[in-house]
Amino acid sequence: MALKVEDRALADRLAALLAKVPGLRLVGASESADIVLVLSTAASACTDRDVPLTPRELEVLTLLAEGMSNKAIARRLGISIHTAKFHVGALIDKLDAIGRTDAVAHAARRGVIQL
């Protein structure tokens, strides 16, 4: 079964969630699978330099780069710790997907870092 997801952020979240489900494996493009998630062409045409991040993820990225804990991020953004953890997890997976693990470099290019 193939499931087409237009929204990249949503697809990433689904993939991140599914990757954690025990007994379930995400397969590569050429492998056969029971379920297939397909991104729209436009959404997948992003470049390495420009990771598509939601405004909220950008905020979280900056706070991460400043070295904040999930609790501090939650307090700063007025969200629950659970939600902060979710954003952090999605962000880590997103950056990892393109081989970047340096939050500071990304955050510094896009916004102001408080030190």
Add this chain to the structure above:
Amino acid sequence: MTENTVLTQVQDLSAAFVRLVGIAAPGIVGVQSHRSHSSGFFWRPGLIVTADEALSEEGDVAVTLPGGESIAARLVGRDHTTDIALLRVDRSDLPHLRLESPPVPVGALALAVGAQDGSPTAAFGVVSRSAGPWWSLRSGEIDARIELDLRMRQSAEGGLAIDAAGRAIGMTVFGPRHRVLVIPSATIERVATRLEKYGHIPRGYLGLGFQLVAVEGGGRGVMVMNVEPQGPGAKAGVHQGDIIVTWNGEPIRHVRSLLRALGPDSVGQTVTLGLRRGGETKEVRLTIGARPRT
């Protein structure tokens, strides 16, 4: 090679794994906090290291010793930048495994040993990546990038990574996409020692907001976008719009180098900043403060 010889070798290998788990298990505990079960290990008598990420932000913490006895634990300190938390228990009679930093080659076999309900848990795989120091997403300095290709249960987070010689090479935690990372022994020793002494990891603070910019006439710098009133930067006479181009004479190429310069030992140090203000060059002396606890 006869079939019997092969079988004997497989049994020897299996017995060796059992022995390796047996070496680590007496010092590994289960860690319970609000809605979270993870693992931890005795680092020093009465002191347990565990994964910060798995430890609840609030509420009581209890540990389950090998055998099943549950005792209360107090939080000594936690450092989310390196994912290390330190707990204290009123028991100093339990064994602790010395952390070691042997070479960790890619392809070497490794075990992830945790604990659940008083019994050890184990996962087995190879070292899938072994590289030099790296910076965590939260700007923590980690002494080596070690990844294990194994499937680890949730409750084993905070347990020990054991090499084929039975040496504890670090703490197992989850990285991106649930990959298993090892926080190496050197990082644990450095951070846990500070946590034991100070209860937290101090970080340098400037009280300034920065954005990386290309400087007129070539090179890079960081522009001061905002100034915290009464902060170290404000006291040193740094103003909004200044561009910091050097730090103790060294050019600033990225924000990362500023973060590096603001490590635990930086608090209280005085540095000379080279500024560009309205096209003019200027120097200020700034005494680094301690970042407010968050």
